[in-house]
Amino acid sequence: xxxxxxxxxxxxxxxxxxxxxxxxxxxxxxxxxxxSELEASNTRHLDRLAADxxxxxxxxxxxxxxxxxxxxxxxxxxxxPLKYNVGRGTLEALGxxxxxxxxxxxxxxxxxxxxxxxxITDRRAGRISTETCAELAAELRKIELPGVQVFVEPVREHRxxxxxxxxGLADDIADTDPQHVGxxxxxxxxxxxxxxxxxxxxxxxxxxxxxxxxxxxxxxxxLLRGFSQWPELPHxxxxxxxxxxxxxxxxxxxxxxxxxGMSVLETGTTVQDELETxxxxxxxxxxxxxxxxxxxSRGEDGNYDAxxxxxxxxxxxxxxxxxxxxxxxxxxGDHSTPAMVAGHSWHTVPFALWxxxxxxxxxxxxxxxxxxxxxxxxxxATSAMPLALANAGRLTKYGA
Amino acid sequence: xxxxxxxxxxxxxxxxxxxxxxxxxxxxxxxxxxxSELEASNTRHLDRLAADxxxxxxxxxxxxxxxxxxxxxxxxxxxxPLKYNVGRGTLEALGxxxxxxxxxxxxxxxxxxxxxxxxITDRRAGRISTETCAELAAELRKIELPGVQVFVEPVREHRxxxxxxxxGLADDIADTDPQHVGxxxxxxxxxxxxxxxxxxxxxxxxxxxxxxxxxxxxxxxxLLRGFSQWPELPHxxxxxxxxxxxxxxxxxxxxxxxxxGMSVLETGTTVQDELETxxxxxxxxxxxxxxxxxxxSRGEDGNYDAxxxxxxxxxxxxxxxxxxxxxxxxxxGDHSTPAMVAGHSWHTVPFALWxxxxxxxxxxxxxxxxxxxxxxxxxxATSAMPLALANAGRLTKYGA
Numbered sequence: 135x136x137x138x139x140x141x142x143x144x145x146x147x148x149x150x151x152x153x154x155x156x157x158x159x160x161x162x163x164x165x166x167x168x169x170s171e172l173e174a175s176n177t178r179h180l181d182r183l184a185a186d187x188x189x190x191x192x193x194x195x196x197x198x199x200x201x202x203x204x205x206x207x208x209x210x211x212x213x214x215p216l217k218y219n220v221g222r223g224t225l226e227a228l229g230x231x232x233x234x235x236x237x238x239x240x241x242x243x244x245x246x247x248x249x250x251x252x253x254i255t256d257r258r259a260g261r262i263s264t265e266t267c268a269e270l271a272a273e274l275r276k277i278e279l280p281g282v283q284v285f286v287e288p289v290r291e292h293r294x295x296x297x298x299x300x301x302g303l304a305d306d307i308a309d310t311d312p313q314h315v316g317x318x319x320x321x322x323x324x325x326x327x328x329x330x331x332x333x334x335x336x337x338x339x340x341x342x343x344x345x346x347x348x349x350x351x352x353x354x355x356x357l358l359r360g361f362s363q364w365p366e367l368p369h370x371x372x373x374x375x376x377x378x379x380x381x382x383x384x385x386x387x388x389x390x391x392x393x394x395g396m397s398v399l400e401t402g403t404t405v406q407d408e409l410e411t412x413x414x415x416x417x418x419x420x421x422x423x424x425x426x427x428x429x430x431s432r433g434e435d436g437n438y439d440a441x442x443x444x445x446x447x448x449x450x451x452x453x454x455x456x457x458x459x460x461x462x463x464x465x466x467g468d469h470s471t472p473a474m475v476a477g478h479s480w481h482t483v484p485f486a487l488w489x490x491x492x493x494x495x496x497x498x499x500x501x502x503x504x505x506x507x508x509x510x511x512x513x514x515a516t517s518a519m520p521l522a523l524a525n526a527g528r529l530t531k532y533g534a
Numbered sequence: 535x536x537x538x539x540x541x542x543x544x545x546x547x548x549x550x551x552x553x554x555x556x557x558x559x560x561x562x563x564x565x566x567x568x569x570s571e572l573e574a575s576n577t578r579h580l581d582r583l584a585a586d587x588x589x590x591x592x593x594x595x596x597x598x599x600x601x602x603x604x605x606x607x608x609x610x611x612x613x614x615p616l617k618y619n620v621g622r623g624t625l626e627a628l629g630x631x632x633x634x635x636x637x638x639x640x641x642x643x644x645x646x647x648x649x650x651x652x653x654i655t656d657r658r659a660g661r662i663s664t665e666t667c668a669e670l671a672a673e674l675r676k677i678e679l680p681g682v683q684v685f686v687e688p689v690r691e692h693r694x695x696x697x698x699x700x701x702g703l704a705d706d707i708a709d710t711d712p713q714h715v716g717x718x719x720x721x722x723x724x725x726x727x728x729x730x731x732x733x734x735x736x737x738x739x740x741x742x743x744x745x746x747x748x749x750x751x752x753x754x755x756x757l758l759r760g761f762s763q764w765p766e767l768p769h770x771x772x773x774x775x776x777x778x779x780x781x782x783x784x785x786x787x788x789x790x791x792x793x794x795g796m797s798v799l800e801t802g803t804t805v806q807d808e809l810e811t812x813x814x815x816x817x818x819x820x821x822x823x824x825x826x827x828x829x830x831s832r833g834e835d836g837n838y839d840a841x842x843x844x845x846x847x848x849x850x851x852x853x854x855x856x857x858x859x860x861x862x863x864x865x866x867g868d869h870s871t872p873a874m875v876a877g878h879s880w881h882t883v884p885f886a887l888w889x890x891x892x893x894x895x896x897x898x899x900x901x902x903x904x905x906x907x908x909x910x911x912x913x914x915a916t917s918a919m920p921l922a923l924a925n926a927g928r929l930t931k932y933g934a
Contacts, residue, residue, distance in 0.1 A: 162891060162893055163893070163894065195932050195933075196535040196539070196917075196920065197535065197910075197913065197914075197917035197920055197921055198535070198917060198919075198920030198921040198922075198923060198924040198929065199535065199539075199543070199920065199924070199929070199932050200924065200929060200930070200931045200932060201931065201932050201933060202931045202932060202933035202934040203933075203934070204933045204934055205932055205933040215932070215933065216536075216539065219933065220933065220934075222933075222934045225933075225934045226934075242934075360934070472891070472893075474891060475891060478931055479891070479924075480921070480924040480929070481893050482909075502893065502909075503895060503896060503909070506895075506909060506911070507907070511911055512910075512911040512912075
């Protein structure tokens with residue numbers, strides 16, 4: 135649904151909407167037992183919620199498409215991820231809580247190894263330690279470029295973030311990573327004329343870095359990808375009329391929330407801290423995004439039992455959220471991360487929406503197969519927000 | 535999903551994908567028994583496959599739209615048939631295995647009957663025999679036009695194919711068939727200026743044919759429809775990174791495969807021959823389209839029992855395909871051809887996809903109602919290919 139259609143229908147009231155995103159929620163059957171992580175877990179609060187809700191499964195981006203965290207969350211926030219794209223450089227900066235400004239030019243960097251001919255022998259520089267990465271980043275941070283500030287921050291192992299800050303920067307710049315060993319790093323090239331000045335700066339940075347890294351084997355060169363600037367997303371206040379807040383333990387999700395204009399709330403280090411933060415801020419906002427990460431992390435680890443345990447952990451905060459009396463309570467995921475796949479996947483994601491007028495279906499359990507048979511069927515993830523607004527009495531009639 | 539999005543995500547690996555198209559697969563309940571052809575047939579191999587797969591029903595073009603063979607297949611090949619259209623003339627040429635060249639101008643021809651005033655009295659010339667059609671085609675083939683070669687080939691009964699071959703031809707030409715008796719055949723008219731030279735040639739052909747057919751009553755005139763040229767479809771190698779091969783007994787399906795860049799494999803005359811061809815070529819390609827025709831033919835005949843028997847015949851090759859060890863095995867149909875309708879229909883079509891990570895659902899039988907309750911629900915047929923690529927590990931993440 136086009137956001138302009140929704141925007142025209144929005145009315146305000148004092149209802150409260152909660153969206154709990156269980157990262158990487160969907161799973162796959164364990165071949166030994168035939169049960170998915172959700173089917174195997176004792177998530178009785180989620181099951182009870184599903185029994186009182188209308189359920190379905192969401193398609194984050196499109197059938198067969200495996201989403202990254204950016205597209206998966208934007209879809210649940212109501213933004214078509216095929217239309218609104220967040221660049222890799224921007225996500226890298228958001229992911230380390232870097233205080234990105236609107237005109238900053240960000241890129242994802244890799245340290246790599248080159249041989250005497252300047253050809254890449256290892257695109258990941260032997261996965262140097264994060265400590266080494268931090269030392270090298272500190273060295274590169276000293277590079278000076280005319281008219282712009284240079285920020286270099288370590289991310290993890292061989293990965294770092296580069297940000298240039300100044301006037302007139304543009305992000306239409308091709309990757310310098312040739313994606314294959316045996317080739318030389320590419321010079322940065324402008325994809326549109328407006329990026330020519332930025333390209334000059336980037337290439338100047340790379341050449342200076344090459345000198346400073348020359349004796350740092352295996353990290354004796356770098357590659358840059360995903361040049362990007364702050365994407366101009368309409369804010370949730372503008373399109374949905376919502377004063378929205380985000381509660382998340384990981385920087386990436388706080389950053390994504392900022393992109394759509396949410397207030398990011400200070401919280402602690404556990405899911406119980408997140409619940410407490412929700413409680414303390416209940417009166418101040420009318421939409422809350424609460425993010426739970428461990429399900430995705432354990433799925434990425436390929437650890438089925440640990441993902442089951444994570445599902446059981448997030449299950450414990452459901453009664454506390456219900457006790458706050460939300461008008462609409464949604465539980466979903468940004469994508470599936472089956473332990474069987476040990477990574478994000480394209481599979482649909484269980485979803486439940488509770489409200490007094492949700493048209494409860496016959497689903498009794500919160501799992502992949504049960505939810506699919508629910509009242510919402512197979513639904514684009516972008517439909518969650520319009521549906522939430524409707525259930526909250528925040529959308530007027532379309533047409534007379 | 536836009537093919538440009540898929541194209542960007544494609545990676546290559548050594549997986550094998552098989553798409554078995556059971557033409558006209560979907561059916562309708564026999565009013566005497568309440569069972570569809572699939573429900574009545576003993577297709578135990580298909581049922582076992584469905585039980586191990588994720589199932590659904592496909593919508594070939596759109597809800598309520600009955601597809602021809604062209605759109606039905608293009609959709610399963612991943613091409614939106616509303617965007618990529620194959621003209622009737624082109625399909626007619628492909629359907630008789632005519633060696634169509636890229637710049638050829640093709641049309642579907644009908645012999646018809648006109649009276650002394652030149653008005654049509656029978657648009658199908660009394661459905662003359664195919665033999666008579668062949669004799670008349672041989673006569674028309676003698677017509678000479680300036681600068682182009684003329685090909686006229688019989689198709690069936692009153693139907694023939696006209697192809698003009700030469701430089702600078704264009705297909706923006708309106709039909710000469712007025713679609714009603716009591717009217718005169720229309721002159722060919724250019725729909726765009728670039729087709730004016732071609733129109734002149736077509737009208738010259740028609741006037742010469744009128745003279746040569748004058749004493750051939752009831753086939754004393756002709757009508758031309760569906761002027762078209764080879765449609766510029768991106769090849770499966772470009773958009774999906776697949777080295778694809780087609781195995782089909784009928785020319786039409788071999789021709790449609792050529793349009794999307796598949797290699798057409800020599801095969802025999804039975805479905806067992808098709809299986810053998812698949813076996814012999816297993817190492818040479820990474821995608822195989824295998825076509826089975828009899829289900830559609832028997833459905834078109836309105837012969838319920840014969841369609842059941844055809845389903846049981848194609849069922850026999852399922853174990854042989856599985857024995858080859860495909861990474862992804864899809865079974866579907868280009869459209870429904872219920873014996874009750876004795877023709878193509880708009881109904882959804884059963885679909886099953888097996889892979890190790892398909893997220894098997896609770897479907898136990900391969901039939902219309904069972905599949906609809908499956909994990910894929912009601913799905914656009916164009917989603918089959920992205921889903922197959924995902925299950926084969928051939929699509930990377932969208933966004934970071």
